[in-house]
Every structure is written in C-alpha cells, then in structure tokens.
Amino acid sequence: MREWVDHVIWWHVYPLGFGGGFRRLTGWLDYAVELGANGLQLGPVFASESHGYDTTDHFRLDPRLGDDADFDALIAGCRERGLQVMLDGVFNHVGRSFQAPEHWFKHTATGERAVFEGHGALIELNHDEPEVLNHVVRVMEHWLDRGATAWRLDVAYGVPPAFWKAAVGRVRQNRPEAWFTGEIIQGDYVTFLRDSGLDSITQYELWKAIWSSLNDGNFYELAWALKRNNEVLEAGQPLTFVGNHDVTRIASKLTDERHLGHALAVLFTVGGVPSVYYGDEQGFRGVKEDREGGDDAVRPAFPESRDGLAPYGWPVFDLHKRLIGLRRRHAWLVRARTTAEHLTNTAAALVSTDGADRLITLLNVGDEPYDFPIDTAGLRVVESHDDNRSPATVPPHGWSILAG
Template structure:
C-alpha cells in the first residue's frame, strides 16, 4: 500500500555519479554512492524538499558496462563502492523516510557472470550448462544461446532451472535482509518467465509483507504481469507516450482516451491497479528534449501528479536537463546522453537553455497537493471535458472530489465543467453553497453552479479544484 501513495525519484547511479563507462574488474572500489548522502552535495535534502518518498535505483551490482550486464548479484559495482557503502546510503535514505527500490535484472546476465565463464571454459562439461537459455554447442568451439535484444554479451538466464531460481531468490533475500530493501523493479519483465515471477512474489511476501514488485513492460496487456499473483505494478508506457504526444500534437484526446480505457470507473481495463507513471527515464529521451514547446513541461507535470497511478521523476529532469539518445555520445554508448553526470550545485545554479529552473517549485507544489489528497492518490477517475488543447477530469475518494483542468494552449480557455452530468459523480453531495477551491492557484474559488457553466484556465497551465461543501 505504501507505493500507491509514493512519489518516486529514479536515479541511474552509474551515470549520475560519473562512474567510468567500463569496469576493469580489478580497481579498488570507489565510494561514489556516498555523494548521495553527503550534506554538502545536497541530493538528499533536495529529494525531501521535492516531496519524494521513494527512490528507485538503477543497477547497483557488479557489471562490466551499463549495469544491466550483471557479473555478481551479491557485490556492489566497484565503480560505486562496496556493500557497506550501499548499506550506509540506504539506511540514511530510510532515516529520512524515503523508501528504496533496486533494479532486479533477472532476465539476463553479462558474459563475465560466473556460470557463463564456466560454460565458455568447460563447454559440455560445465555444471552450469542448464543455466543459460537455449544453449547449444556447435563444431569448432562455436556456442549459441538466447540473449536479450540480440546482444550476445547479454545471455538470457534459464529461469525454469531450479538452481538459477534459487540463486536469484537467495540474492533477493540477502538484499532484503542486509540492505532493508523495500521493493524491486524487474528489468525486461516481459521476457521473464511468469512462473518465476509468481515464485518471486511468494518469496518476497514471506520475507517482507510490504515488499513491492514493479515490472518494466512496454507493450501488451498490463494485467498479464500486474495482478494478485505476480507483480504489483508495471511501467505505464501508454501514458508516458500520451503525456508528451498529446502536447506535441495539440491532441488531448489521445491522453483522454488512454485514461478512459485504463481507469474509467470499474469498466477501465486497469481499474484497481496503481501503474508507474513517468515523463522520461534512462531509456528514452529527456522530456524537455521531446516536447516541441518546452513550456508544456508545466501542464505535463500537473497531469503526472494528478492522473491515476504512481508518479516518478527521473533525476535531473525536474531541472529541465536535456538529452537525446545517441546525440553527442561515445561510440557504442547511445544511452549516455540520457544518463549524464550531475551535481546539485550545477542543477540549482543552472540557467536556460541547458536547465529549466522554474519547474522545481511546480513539482514541489503538485507533489504536496497530491500528498494531502486521498482522491488524487487513490480516487476513481471520471472524464469531465476533452477538447484538442483542454482536458478536465475528476478524481473521487469517498466524500472527497478533486477536479483537474489542463490547458496546453497559449491562450486562456474557458470550459463548462457540468459535473452534474458526469456519470459516477452523483454520489457526491453537491449543493448550491458548494464551492470549487483551486489549491494550485492561491485558492481561486468558483461557486459550483457557476462552474457548471464555465471555468477559465490560464495558458499552458492548469487548475486543481477541490470541492468544499
């Protein structure tokens, strides 16, 4: 239940902390992770001021390059520090009431993973030959196996092999017990065996009942992975795309359609699920680089914190950090521009065009509004009004109702709310004395009967209207 009310901050440690692109697997550990809790660096204080209650860390364990080519699930990547380093960091985050989620990269490993190395050395004689999916030995020393994305340096684990499952589950137990972990994000979850996910869910529940599992899913029916038996949540890529695309195309019907399809009362396809919402992440272009009109970053983030689901901010994007895949990156590291090294000093002091400093206070405000509203965290969803550049919807929890109205145009827009005609809102007591108070804009107030006829929304901005009886 904690994740349903959380505001996440997504950190890609190898990038943020300026780790070398490659691990030489022999250097002494460098405790870069400690920068995250160093008061002089300012990251922890910033997260608290932003309203963050949970952090999702990208890959932390020993790997050769980007972290998703795991070498050892039990040892922190030497480019980031040691196991004791990570334990100190997690404990400090939790002391500041911020929960911690790790990346669980269980679909595949790196070539230097011990089982793969044993197979390459001993071939058919290796005791680990059942650990790699689709493994085949050919003549003249050739070897073939399934891998992720066609990349042979990412051999796919055979999760149906009991010894593999035990190895991974033992590491998860260690992470929970040693690091006091609160949850896992499952990388490439669409490729992970569903039976393994069920076993993982049972295993984690037995160790820690509040443990949360979220999977990276890009396409398909999210119910296949997020349900009572496998994962609690998945990445909502449909809404990720709708957030920026609706702005770029001046077509709020796209996002409105997704909201209705996913969450409109009990008919919504994902009604009752709390999906993981985001504007960008370590795999896609930074949102400020995706938007045609950068001022749309404001209504977009109002939406991110008020639509159904769990909002997440990718490190640096609250400052408008830019980045496009493959633009200015070293050969073979197309994702590097999405995962830059940053310091809080340069972010706070940053100016356009590299940074967008006005976004931070907006996120702080909408995060606070969300934290104080059960309707925005847990409420049902009801479409109120959609036009090409205007979108309004209501969130309802018990007797609390909040109406969100967004305007992406460069001019004021006036719309009728007509809440009395919206299906699903008839149970809310709305009398002639009722008012809608705008908690986003200094308490602007509208009589409910007047709002039936018209509410004006500022350009490229929005209103968050709370019903007062």
C-alpha cells in the same frame, strides 16, 4: 503490509551516471526530501561489465559506486529521512562473464547461448530452471535484508509471468512489506499483473500519451490512455512517470516548453505511483539515440552539490515541489480513477475521484483562453501555471487544478 506505497513519491536515479558513487548520492538525500520525494529508486548498483544491465554478480556492489560500507551509509541516510529504497533487478539476462552452470542459460537451436534482443553482451537466463528461480529469490531476499523495500524488475516482459509469481510469492512469505514493479513496455498490462503476481507495472502507455497528446493537440489520446489506466488500477498500482533512464527527457520531448506544467499536472493527479527521474525536476534536457552510447545524454552526472545546478532549473524544481506537495496532501490519488468530463483536441477537464474525494485538472494548449462548461460550484483553484484564480477559465497554454 505495504501501506507505505500509498504515499510514496520516487526520485529515480541512475547511479552509474549520477557520478560520485553512493557517497555523493547520500549527499543529495536532503535535496530529494526538499523536492517532496519519500522514496529513492535506484538503477543498477550490482557488479557489471559496463552500464549496469549486464550484471556479473548480483551479490556484489559495483566497485565504481563504492563498497558495502558506502551502500549501508546510503541506506541509513534514507532511513533517517523516511525514504524507501527501490533496487533494479536485472534477472532476464546477465553479462557474458556471469559465472553459473551452463543449464542456467537459454540456448539457441545451434546450442549457442541466447542473447537478449540482439545484444551480444547480454545472455538470457533459463527461467524454466529451478536453480535460476532459487538464485533470484536469494538475491531479492539478501538486498531486502540489507535495507531495500522494493524491486523494479528489468525486462519483466521477457520472463514468464509464472516465474515472477513463484519468485515474489516466496519472498513475500517472510517480507510482506516488499513491493514489486515490472518493466512492461506494451501489451496487456492487466493480464500480466494478474498472472505474474506483481504489484505494479511501468506505465509506458500513459507516458507516451501525455507528451504525444500535448505535442499533437490531441487530448482524445490522453483520455483513452487514462481509461486504460483505470483498468490497470483494478489489477495493481502502475508506476507512472514522464521520464526515466531509457527515454528522451520530457523537456526535450515536448515541442512547446510551455506544456511541461501540463505534463506534470497529469502525472501528479492521476492514479498510480509517481516517479520523477533525476534532473527532470531541474529541466534537464537530453535525447536518447538508437546507437552505442545513445543513452548517455539521458544519464548524466549530477554536480557535487546544489551550487553546481544551473539557475534556470530552480523554477522547474519549484513547480515539481508544488505539485508533489499537492499529491502528498491528496494521498488518495494513488487509487484514483480519472475520466474526461469535457474534451476537445486542445482542452480537457480530467476528473480524478476516489469515493467522495475529487480533483479536476484543466488543460488548455490552445492559443486562446478556454471557458470550460463544467460545474465549478464549491471548487477553487489549488494549483495553476500562474496566478489564474478563475475556476472555469484557463488562459492560453495554461493549466489549473481545482478542489472542493
């Protein structure tokens, strides 16, 4: 079935920004494997009018990325290296030039085609129409047959959960290994998971709590979000992240660059399916702005080869690699429940468990060393921000991970 999900670490790429199309991306697969990733999460790859989320044909590849042979070569390269492939399905809306009968589209009270959240170039589909459901099922099955194993469902929150339940239910009949995550920004994650039949949702609540708690010196916010994440884990597998194509880069979001390791330590030691946004592993910076073209800074081109990457990024790469390695050695963390065993505004001891398995993540964003009043008998430091090897004491602005 979907046992592979228990072990996957996604490397998330926005192909239209990455540059060079499928051929260049194929050349970076060894880099993804070196990082520790075993899944390639792709942004939109289908024909569109501009940024990929205004699809014009779900069955045709965007010619800016290459042709069918280039896509097949990418899939073959992923298979050779043991990389799963997730595609981005934009099924809430389409571009204005999308060709379909008029009853496929939603309409306003005045009879005009409804647009998505005020974006005139994005026309909403009518999810009460059986032909739209049939279309989405055909698209999903087509690209799963072409080598994908998972779908990210864009704007899943804008589509009735019953639609998703019907669609993925039909797809799973013949493709039980497929995995589906839905983009949900806020709201009742648990109810949505149960009503939609999806495997996963995008864990924006945890994303916000990670950087916000570090910036504000308020680990109570993080503890609350982790409690909520435990509840989500009862219903599905949240897709966890500290960066993606729609948000300011984590290196720019943090007000203190010393706290990047703290954010990553949380990401890789709590329950869920982690995703790393391309460039974050190199310390890329970029601020998303609410304007036309405001996403460009967080969707940049990658160089043709690793020689084009800046020297300052490789220590960040090594940090990701170490923590991903720890995650891969403790695959049970995908199901882990995490609680705060000790908590102050600026110090937290987060205990992640699954049955008899346990890891403790210690975080200190204060200006003084912090002695955690926890029992560390039988525990050792398996990762930390420096060479600190004292299980119960964490230096100023430091972090460490303990295991038995």
